[in-house]
Amino acid sequence: MRSILPVVLALVVAGLIIVVMGSNPLDFYAGVWKYGLTGNNWQDSLRLMAPLMIIALGLIVAFRGQLWNLGYNGTFLLGSVVASGLGPNLFPVLPGWLVTAIIILGSLLVGALWSVVPAVLKARFGTNEIITSLVMSFIAIGVVNLLIKGPVHDPNPRVTAPQTATIARENLLPFIDGTRVHIGFVVAIVLALVAQFIVSRTSFGVRLDVFGASPKAAQHVGISRSWMIILLFCTSGALIALAGSIDVLGNVTYQRANWNPGYGDAVMPFVFLARLSPLAAIPLVAFYSVFANGGINAARSVGLNSDFLLVVVGLILVFMTITEFVGEKRRLGQGYLPAGMKQSVMALFGPRAAAPVKVTTPAPDKVTTSSSPTTTTTSTPGKVTT
């Protein structure tokens, strides 16, 4: 319930925004349906889903251990440049399966190695991994651009745009029979199932949860904190880089400099809506894939910028936060206002708004009975301002 409600609310509010912008929201949502699912469009949606799902898994691995790996954009591009850089050069000279294997392994390795830096800094010096992973991401983006403009630039002299050569059709990942969905999608789903199994059934899953809940408890149980940080960060980085190489090998076939689809940003809210469960992430990521794939054309058809999709993602995040807050307060049976606020505000307007200046009543004759002393004190309305 708490997973669906924010999405519904976001779609409703997004609809209102569309109205304000002078378009018909029903046309937009009908467009999403049409371009996202009907005809062969669902296949495009699933092709988009492959990298999104693998990135989601990479984020889940890190977030479950309470490690905030925000370097996904850079890591993703590093993985993709391994494919787009090596592919055009190696496919002509080596057997195809071998090149694919090299690219897959290479991207895993690059992703893992790039993530070692924030991991070691965190494990050794306690540096905040949000900052280091972000910074490493910016560096990665720069490095990828330099590579594409330099060493792995398309050797064809007629191509002046900063981009790599295209990988030939026959060397791309094969399609699932009868569709245009490449097997990267299958890989993503299998990985999700494996991750779900590891998380829910194995001893490593328990260790991961203990570590995520409290590093102190993990140490108490005998789990090495440093080792865990490095392992989780590297796995996370490797998966995200894998998503990059699979997207190039299966979908985009070449890479331009400054290409940055920002998949991680889009998939982030859904990872949380899935409560970091790999299995629950599948339908949510599928939903977003359809929405994103259909939304681009739908937005165009009703005259909106395709950036509108990010507005919807942002709205989902906002409503997720609100639903969580309200739900948690309700669970605890607390009010929604900060403690004491109501009384403080009421005190400003209440009858006993007497100024905090102590009037030091000169100790009158002792009132023995408790004859409501408030009436005597408040009956001095001498200095009422306005």
Added chain:
Amino acid sequence: MSTIAAEPGVISLREITKAFPGVVANDRISLDIVGGQVHCLLGENGAGKSTLISILAGMQQPDSGTILVDGRSTPINSPKAAVDLGIGVVHQHSTLVPAFTVLENLMLGETGVLRNETRAKARLDELSELLGARIDPDALAGDLGLGQQQQVEIAKAMWKGSRLLILDEPTSMLTPQAIEKLAASVAQIKAQGLAVVFITHKLREAYQMGDCVTILRGGKNVGHIGADQLASFSEAQAQRAILAAMFGDDVATPEAADLAGATEAHREVDDIELGTKRVRLELSGVATRGHGHDVDIRDVSLAVHESEILGIAGIDGHGQAALAEVVAGQRSAAQGTIRFDGADITRRGVAGRQQLGLRYVTDDRLHEGTVGGMSVAMNLVLKRIGQRPFWKFGQINRKAVDAEAERLIADYAIKTPSSATRAGTLSGGNIQKVLLARELTDGARFVVVNKPTYGLDLKTVKLVRQILTEFAAEGGAVLLLSTDLDELVELSHRIAVISDGEIVGIVPNDGRGTAERVGQLMTGAIEGTPATEEAHA
């Protein structure tokens, strides 16, 4: 009913009620706090003392009821309102910033734009005189001993001209000598006409320091002994009256008196002949290094025999955590060797030592000892993750886990709706039982326990102590780290004193006067004078 409702100089609570989900912490509590008196609040953990204080300190708002100051209804909406009324609180745990100097700590609440250090120093001098304590304004708060820190806390609470000083369990971490100093300070404050609320769960202190006593039980005010009445009582009479209120109509057994700290503690474990017992755990020259903020241990040599309970006394934060963790294997030893039944285990990790039967009950039950979001069952096997029969070929065997959990829940009488309940929802006492059950099962031969009864209700305290003594009686060895001297005296065969990471002496626990000798070692080590009574164990 009291009729002093409108008297000036009195802070009166009327029908204060505060409920939290599942529990009424304060249930229509009424009491009067009079200037120039020490008002003792007595009650077990969970009786509602802390809630009452936070209401007085403006940190919580009562659901209903009024607070009358000088006879006028005065809402205390915020901590600032409490400070403006002159209500100062000294919390049980230090709220000083360790990296700031004493003076900076005291000036934290100042509101002016510029710091006025001259005035602050003058004020500190004034307060030091009042408290009868010398406080160096430029010392770092983190460098002070606990007793001194407390004096700074009191000064901080009285900084803005206090009229009511609330001391929340101020004696729980002090040596007997420091408690005497505190009592002297309290007497001086009282003489100035200030009101003091003194919270404790030790009856003895209530009688010695208090002018009047209010007893809370289950959130209710169940008994009040006025100043005149208390003065007219003999110690025994007062004791009986208070115990009756604390424990209800049950006969105030000597046991209850014991638990409530009414009498002086005395040893309760059976004698053992150390010479005939084999050494279970031996530390020789062990040191730890560099672990952030807490104190490391230096050159610690200890031997714990089978069937022995070796107590470690010391002021909190003097290396107890490092000692416990280095024994448990959570921290590596930089120097020295650790032997277990003669075998060198210095290089073994937590899991390896746990399998040998070396166990650790941590003092941080909520964040280190248990994972609150996980089920009770999982918490009970937490130290055996991946081991048979709970995990087979890396896959969890939920039946085996649940069976083990049910067994331990029954054995240790853990009160939980089911083994699938989240551990975080259990009460503190039951969480401690979960820890003990987990650590003492499956071939335990030695256990380190750190502050095992801290913050527990009296029944559980008794149970925990019983579990530990039985474990020792059956041949297990116990290293008991505690800041509660009474507890150490009751349970230990010998008591070692740790100070600033070093063992400064070992006192055999034979007969009366152990607490005083331990106290001397503690203060001697802190104030730098050589401890006269050296170890002769």
